Amino acid sequence: MDYVEIARVETDRGELVLRERRPAPEQSGPGAPVLELRANGVFVMDTVEVSSERALxxxxxAQVASPRAVVVGGLGLGFTMREVLADPRVEVCAVVEVEPALVAWMRDGTIPHGPALLADERVRVVVADVAVAVAEARAASYDLVLLDVDNGPGYLVHDANAALYARPFLESVRAVLRPGGAVAVWSAAEAPDLEATLGEVFAATRAVPLEVRLQERDERYWLYVGSL
Structure with a gap:
C-alpha cells in the first residue's frame, strides 16, 4: 500500500494529516483511493470503515422522539453528520469542530464529498471547542447532543478532552437540551465512570451496546446516553 499526503497542518493541538491510501503498483484490482485522517500520528478514521459512525x-x-435540532461534536470526515442528515426529522444539524483546517478541507473539496455535505441548508458549522460552543448556546435549543470527539474517555485524541466526560461539561449540555432531549456519547469500550457521571446529571441514563462489523470482524462499541 502506498500513501500520498494530501494535506497537513500544525495546530495548537499538534499535527493533523490527511493522506490517501493507494494500492501498490504491483497490486491489481479496482477501487477508489481511500482518504485517511491522522492526528499526531494516530489513525483517527478513513473513508472505508464508516460503519461505526453510521451506527453511532x-x-x-433513536434516543429521542423528535430530533429536530441536533449538535454533532466532532466533524471528522463527515460520516456521522451525513447519517444525521439522512434522518428526515432533522431540521438543524450544528456541527462543532475545533480544527479550522478540517472544516476548510471539507469546504474546498480536499475531502471530495465535503462540499455537497456542507451545502445542505440544515447544516450549521461552528469552528470552536465543543465545550465553548455548548456553553455559549441558548438554553433549551437542541433535542440531541451527539459527542463523537474521541473514541470515548479511555481513548482521547487530546488530553484536554477529558473535560468533556466530566460533570461540569455535562451540566452545560443538559442546559441546552429541550424537554425530552438527550446527550449521546460514543465510546470504543465500556466506560462505567462516564455512566455514573451521567447519572449524576441526567434523570435517566443507559449504556447501549452497538455491534459493528469492521474488516470482516465483529466489534462491540458503546453509546452512553443521558436523558431529561
Whole structure:
C-alpha cells in the first residue's frame, strides 16, 4: 500500500494529516483511493470503515422522539453528520469542530464529498471547542447532543478532552437540551465512570451496546446516553 499526503497542518493541538491510501503498483484490482485522517500520528478514521459512525448516529437519533435540532461534536470526515442528515426529522444539524483546517478541507473539496455535505441548508458549522460552543448556546435549543470527539474517555485524541466526560461539561449540555432531549456519547469500550457521571446529571441514563462489523470482524462499541 502506498500513501500520498494530501494535506497537513500544525495546530495548537499538534499535527493533523490527511493522506490517501493507494494500492501498490504491483497490486491489481479496482477501487477508489481511500482518504485517511491522522492526528499526531494516530489513525483517527478513513473513508472505508464508516460503519461505526453510521451506527453511532442511528442509535443516537433513536434516543429521542423528535430530533429536530441536533449538535454533532466532532466533524471528522463527515460520516456521522451525513447519517444525521439522512434522518428526515432533522431540521438543524450544528456541527462543532475545533480544527479550522478540517472544516476548510471539507469546504474546498480536499475531502471530495465535503462540499455537497456542507451545502445542505440544515447544516450549521461552528469552528470552536465543543465545550465553548455548548456553553455559549441558548438554553433549551437542541433535542440531541451527539459527542463523537474521541473514541470515548479511555481513548482521547487530546488530553484536554477529558473535560468533556466530566460533570461540569455535562451540566452545560443538559442546559441546552429541550424537554425530552438527550446527550449521546460514543465510546470504543465500556466506560462505567462516564455512566455514573451521567447519572449524576441526567434523570435517566443507559449504556447501549452497538455491534459493528469492521474488516470482516465483529466489534462491540458503546453509546452512553443521558436523558431529561
Amino acid at each position: 448516529a442511528t442509535a443516537a437519533l
